[in-house]
Amino acid sequence: MNPDLQTNKRIVILGGGTAGWITANAMVDSWADKGFDITLIESPEIGTVGVGEGSTPRLKLFFDALSVQESDWMPKCNATYKNGISFANWSTRPGFERYFHPFATQIDRHTLTAFYFNTYARRQGVDLHAHPDRFFLSAKLAEKRQGPKPNENFPFVVEYGYHFDAHLVGEYLKERAKGLNVKHVQARVLDVNQTPDGDIASLLTDAGDTIEADFFVDCSGFRGTLLQQTLQVPFRFFAENLFNDSAVVLPTDQVADIGSETVSTAMKYGWAWEIPLTHRIGNGYVYCSSFCSADEAETELRTALGLLGSDTEARHLKMKVGRVEQHWHKNCLAVGLSQGFIEPLEATALNLVCNTVYDFIETVEAEGFAGRGRESFNERTNQGFEKVRDYIVAHYIMNTRDDTDYWRQNGENKMVSDPLRQILQIWKTGKNLNEEMERLQIPSSYSAMSWYCLLAGYGFYPDIRPMPADNPAASQFNMTKIDEFIRRCSMNFRSQNEQLRF
Numbered sequence: 001m002n003p004d005l006q007t008n009k010r011i012v013i014l015g016g017g018t019a020g021w022i023t024a025n026a027m028v029d030s031w032a033d034k035g036f037d038i039t040l041i042e043s044p045e046i047g048t049v050g051v052g053e054g055s056t057p058r059l060k061l062f063f064d065a066l067s068v069q070e071s072d073w074m075p076k077c078n079a080t081y082k083n084g085i086s087f088a089n090w091s092t093r094p095g096f097e098r099y100f101h102p103f104a105t106q107i108d109r110h111t112l113t114a115f116y117f118n119t120y121a122r123r124q125g126v127d128l129h130a131h132p133d134r135f136f137l138s139a140k141l142a143e144k145r146q147g148p149k150p151n152e153n154f155p156f157v158v159e160y161g162y163h164f165d166a167h168l169v170g171e172y173l174k175e176r177a178k179g180l181n182v183k184h185v186q187a188r189v190l191d192v193n194q195t196p197d198g199d200i201a202s203l204l205t206d207a208g209d210t211i212e213a214d215f216f217v218d219c220s221g222f223r224g225t226l227l228q229q230t231l232q233v234p235f236r237f238f239a240e241n242l243f244n245d246s247a248v249v250l251p252t253d254q255v256a257d258i259g260s261e262t263v264s265t266a267m268k269y270g271w272a273w274e275i276p277l278t279h280r281i282g283n284g285y286v287y288c289s290s291f292c293s294a295d296e297a298e299t300e301l302r303t304a305l306g307l308l309g310s311d312t313e314a315r316h317l318k319m320k321v322g323r324v325e326q327h328w329h330k331n332c333l334a335v336g337l338s339q340g341f342i343e344p345l346e347a348t349a350l351n352l353v354c355n356t357v358y359d360f361i362e363t364v365e366a367e368g369f370a371g372r373g374r375e376s377f378n379e380r381t382n383q384g385f386e387k388v389r390d391y392i393v394a395h396y397i398m399n400t401r402d403d404t405d406y407w408r409q410n411g412e413n414k415m416v417s418d419p420l421r422q423i424l425q426i427w428k429t430g431k432n433l434n435e436e437m438e439r440l441q442i443p444s445s446y447s448a449m450s451w452y453c454l455l456a457g458y459g460f461y462p463d464i465r466p467m468p469a470d471n472p473a474a475s476q477f478n479m480t481k482i483d484e485f486i487r488r489c490s491m492n493f494r495s496q497n498e499q500l501r502f
């Protein structure tokens with residue numbers, strides 16, 4: 001064991017949002033045998049951001065690692081199962097106005113070849129069915145409002161995420177961490193004391209206490225109290241290719257038949273999410289304040305939801321999109337909104353939180369707290385942010401709307417990273433995306449399948465070319481058989497409503 005881990009450490013986490021409590025749980029579990037003293041400080045007065053209701057399958061891995069059962073946490077957090085995300089009205093190409101980005105299932109192995117073949121042929125101009133949805137079981141489950149948990153006789157693994165009430169997940173994780181001896185201090189940090197060499201020494205609270213520690217985790221949200229404000233680590237904004245900086249949030253009543261997907265619908269100056277929880281639907285409009293005012297955004301969202309005359313109150317939020325230059329600096333690690341944020345189009349924030357925390361734990365276990373693994377950790381975490389950003393930017397580059405300057409400027413934006421430029425080029429030139437991404441070692445957090453779904457889902461294809469009637473490509477895969485295969489597989493899944501009866 002690294003000698004640095006043999007001495008008792010005092011760790012203070014500043015912030016009790018989802019990031020703070022995920023960090024506390026991950027650390028207390030991973031270091032249960034080390035006798036570390038972990039304290040979390042949060043200010044009820046400041047509160048949490050209170051949004052963040054969708055996840056990727058990474059959250060399931062997190063709960064599995066803690067041995068937390070779905071039957072325990074899901075009902076307490078009004079949580080539902082999520083098969084993936086539908087993107088509606090981003091593309092105006094006929095037949096491609098909507099597509100589904102599925103979470104992976106083992107069943108995909110049986111249909112991916114056909115999907116890849118058809119998209120390959122379609123990119124050469126052959127008239128074949130090349131929209132992703134018919135090839136994926138998760139898309140069918142979402143369409144039929146079925147949950148992702150198969151009946152016992154279905155021997156294939158299905159990945160899935162969740163929708164949940166962010167506040168309640170925080171509460172759940174808080175109680176769990178407190179039960180494992182994480183100390184909880186409710187106070188506002190007013191000042192930060194530093195050592196002569198610039199490390200953080202202690203935090204001064206409004207209760208007059210000075211809380212010392214050896215290591216600090218900054219989970220203070222967009223404020224970035226410790227890493228950005230005290231240690232002056234610079235923040236890199238992603239505004240050159242992610243324009244959105246604001247959001248407005250409005251809940252609506254849940255319908256009887258609960259859905260099992262997030263829906264992201266393009267609006268005039270951004271997009272709106274629709275997230276089904278057990279007790280309500282979470283809705284929000286993410287937009288760019290240079291193109292529309294908060295009032296205009298609220299009115300557009302209210303109109304879309306049929307809430308124009310309603311007195312349901314809307315919440316307005318500002319978003320700081322980008323990342324810090326170093327996530328771990330001196331004796332401080334930033335996790336969550338304090339380390340950076342990419343707009344929630346693919347619900348990736350908690351994914352990045354989990355990746356950051358567990359990578360940090362592994363790095364410290366191998367190299368200690370003193371900082372030997374710090375540089376490579378920061379490099380990996382930066383890459384993680386940039387790889388997610390590229391996938392989100394691709395949605396904007398692929399959009400074909402021209403109803404507002406917002407969409408035109410997004411579509412024409414040339415500020416794309418080299419990896420994203422390469423991916424788009426490979427697709428456009430009709431090459432094999434899997435092979436080329438591997439050969440050129442293009443960094444991506446997303447699998448080739450996700451890239452195929454995005455590019456095919458937007459209908460990013462050349463015009464169909466006339467082919468001889470007996471063109472062999474046209475009869476290569478029988479879509480009716482694929483439809484039947486997916487339909488039969490889907491019979492092994494019950495409705496979301498039924499799957500939520502624990």
Ligand SMILES: Cc1cc2nc3c(=O)[nH]c(=O)nc-3n(C[C@H](O)[C@H](O)[C@H](O)COP(=O)(O)OP(=O)(O)OC[C@H]3O[C@@H](n4cnc5c(N)ncnc54)[C@H](O)[C@@H]3O)c2cc1C
Pocket residue numbers: 014015016017018019020041042043044045046047048049050051052053054055166187188189190219220221222223225247284317318319335336337338344347348349350351
């Ligand atoms: C519009 C929007 C939609 C989102 N949607 C998603 C989504 O679908 N999926 C997803 O994964 N993520 C989403 N996110 C991100 C998600 O909300 C956050 O990643 C997550 O909630 C973690 O937030 P946090 O804990 O870092 O910060 P916060 O929730 O802001 O918590 C900050 C904590 O720090 C405390 N604090 C701050 N300063 C002090 C101080 N001086 N003294 C004491 N305490 C202090 C506060 O009291 C609070 O407890 C979304 C974010 C936004 C803005």
